[in-house]
Amino acid sequence: MPKDFLKDVQPSYDVIVIGSGLAGLTAANVLGRAGYRVLLLEQHYKLGGMATWFKRPGGHIFDVSLHGFPYGMVKSCRRYWTAEIADSIVQLRNIRFDNPMFSLTTSYNRDDFSRLLTGRFGLAEATVREFFDTARGMNFYDDQQVTTRQLFDRFFPGREDVVRLLMEPITYANGSTLEDPAITYGIVFSNFMSRGVFTFEGGTDGLVALMRQELLRNGVEIRIRCPVERILVRGGRVRGVVVGGREIGARAVVSNANLVSTILRLVGPEALSADYLEEVRGVRLNNSSTQVYMALKPDERLDESTGDLLFSSTAPRFQTDLLLSRDITSRTFSFYYPRTRPAGRPRCLIVSSTNARYEDWAGLSREEYEASKRDLIETTLDSLEKYVPECRRRMDHVEASTPLTFQHYTQHVAGASFGTKFEGLAVSRKLPEQISGLYHSGSVGIIMSGWLGAINYGVIVANDVDALLTRATAGDPSASLATTGNP
Numbered sequence: 329m330p331k332d333f334l335k336d337v338q339p340s341y342d343v344i345v346i347g348s349g350l351a352g353l354t355a356a357n358v359l360g361r362a363g364y365r366v367l368l369l370e371q372h373y374k375l376g377g378m379a380t381w382f383k384r385p386g387g388h389i390f391d392v393s394l395h396g397f398p399y400g401m402v403k404s405c406r407r408y409w410t411a412e413i414a415d416s417i418v419q420l421r422n423i424r425f426d427n428p429m430f431s432l433t434t435s436y437n438r439d440d441f442s443r444l445l446t447g448r449f450g451l452a453e454a455t456v457r458e459f460f461d462t463a464r465g466m467n468f469y470d471d472q473q474v475t476t477r478q479l480f481d482r483f484f485p486g487r488e489d490v491v492r493l494l495m496e497p498i499t500y501a502n503g504s505t506l507e508d509p510a511i512t513y514g515i516v517f518s519n520f521m522s523r524g525v526f527t528f529e530g531g532t533d534g535l536v537a538l539m540r541q542e543l544l545r546n547g548v549e550i551r552i553r554c555p556v557e558r559i560l561v562r563g564g565r566v567r568g569v570v571v572g573g574r575e576i577g578a579r580a581v582v583s584n585a586n587l588v589s590t591i592l593r594l595v596g597p598e599a600l601s602a603d604y605l606e607e608v609r610g611v612r613l614n615n616s617s618t619q620v621y622m623a624l625k626p627d628e629r630l631d632e633s634t635g636d637l638l639f640s641s642t643a644p645r646f647q648t649d650l651l652l653s654r655d656i657t658s659r660t661f662s663f664y665y666p667r668t669r670p671a672g673r674p675r676c677l678i679v680s681s682t683n684a685r686y687e688d689w690a691g692l693s694r695e696e697y698e699a700s701k702r703d704l705i706e707t708t709l710d711s712l713e714k715y716v717p718e719c720r721r722r723m724d725h726v727e728a729s730t731p732l733t734f735q736h737y738t739q740h741v742a743g744a745s746f747g748t749k750f751e752g753l754a755v756s757r758k759l760p761e762q763i764s765g766l767y768h769s770g771s772v773g774i775i776m777s778g779w780l781g782a783i784n785y786g787v788i789v790a791n792d793v794d795a796l797l798t799r800a801t802a803g804d805p806s807a808s809l810a811t812t813g814n815p
């Protein structure tokens with residue numbers, strides 16, 4: 329008999345969360361802590377979504393998306409998770425750039441960037457100060473028509489080298505381009521500039537294990553290997569979900585699955601207004617990624633001067649579309665030293681990431697796909713040689729992932745690594761206006777993607793759900809539809 333992953337599940341809950349990415353986990357935790365009966369359903373056999381890891385023989389543990397996040401994670405994790413999680417967040421001090429325009433190492437914060445921009449790049453102090461203040465002052469009420477390119481043109485006209493320094497890591501961090509609204513750049517850049525780049529000591533496996541413990545402490549019921557097939561909607565309100573052919577009721581549902589597939593596949597167009605559907609169909613997905621995972625032999629060590637994060641490029645000029653090309657010129661290397669997992673076996677690993685288009689990988693035959701992966705590995709090792717001499721001889725294990733890999737494991741349409749473009753945020757926020765009690769939380773709109781963005785969006789949506797259920801319990805007629813959890 330196959331195992332029943334829904335064994336002993338209740339007929340209804342206050343809230344069902346679909347998906348255990350960082351937004352889904354956080355929404356579930358905040359709601360569980362507030363005393364709601366929460367069921368968390370994850371289709372994969374692991375929690376974490378893109379915040380994931382995998383093990384290979386030889387004691388190697390690869391982190392897929394733990395490359396760096398802003399300091400804001402400390403505050404969010406302390407408040408919405410635990411002190412133990414917050415206290416394990418540590419700074420990555422050596423962020424390197426190496427391209428035909430410049431090579432430098434920085435701690436990637438405002439002080440150090442101001443020093444570089446005025447000293448090495450020769451800009452006036454007042455211009456640099458005004459740029460930082462403008463980027464930091466950006467918010468949703470700003471003019472969303474101004475693009476990142478226009479922002480740079482205003483402060484640094486003709487300075488491609490400066491644009492490259494300021495933009496390359498952010499393009500990598502959230503897939504944004506010079507044509508996206510400047511606000512998507514300003515918010516993310518300022519988040520990093522406040523203190524630098526941080527990581528989780530203990531690795532993604534350590535973080536997700538601590539999160540799971542906390543969810544259980546807060547009474548959240550967790551079920552893995554449970555793909556939700558449908559979200560049940562009747563009379564303009566959410567009633568629950570269908571999973572494993574079973575209906576489970578809920579007063580509210582939070583979907584952490586991809587925004588577009590939540591709306592078009594799990595809900596379906598019938599329940600939505602024509603205007604909203606048009607908006608949904610206009611949402612552009614963000615790009616995907618390829619990665620090469622490399623583990624050094626157990627007794628091999630990387631010199632710490634290699635850096636923590638290295639933005640390397642051989643392209644003479646900076647163009648965001650080049651960063652998506654199959655003909656890879658730019659790679660971001662993350663170097664992991666034994667300090668990444670102080671309690672684990674001492675290992676040195678390297679993950680090379682490159683933004684990529686799903687279409688470039690989806691139409692290939694089996695043979696072409698395998699050959700392209702081999703080519704990706706070989707060209708990556710070629711470019712790593714400059715930073716890790718004799719790297720081929722020193723390697724214990726190498727493998728690659730593509731946009732198809734991300735799609736397979738997370739069900740994200742087109743393997744999108746960073747959710748949707750800016751317009752996705754409004755569509756995500758409007759979902760409960762279409763269907764009472766149904767929310768989406770997860771990477772959208774560039775700003776709400778990445779580890780910090782996803783966690784913060786989980787909190788925002790958990791607060792929305794709490795407000796609805798509190799009003800319903802108090803007998804507010806505008807929320808009365810959410811009083812029962814019958815499917």
Ligand SMILES: Cc1cc2nc3c(=O)[nH]c(=O)nc-3n(C[C@H](O)[C@H](O)[C@H](O)COP(=O)(O)OP(=O)(O)OC[C@H]3O[C@@H](n4cnc5c(N)ncnc54)[C@H](O)[C@@H]3O)c2cc1C
Nearest residue numbers: 347349350351371377378395396556585745770771778779
């Ligand atoms: C290669 C790569 C590198 C990255 N590097 C960084 C980085 O350095 N710093 C950073 O901050 N961010 C990084 N990110 C982005 C970051 O990892 C994501 O933005 C964030 O983890 C997404 O969280 P999320 O809550 O949106 O959900 P996701 O991680 O997208 O998870 C969604 C979950 O929903 C589940 N699901 C989907 N459909 C169903 C269904 N029908 N039923 C049940 N479950 C379902 C999926 O299995 C998945 O677990 C990177 C991403 C990638 C891919």
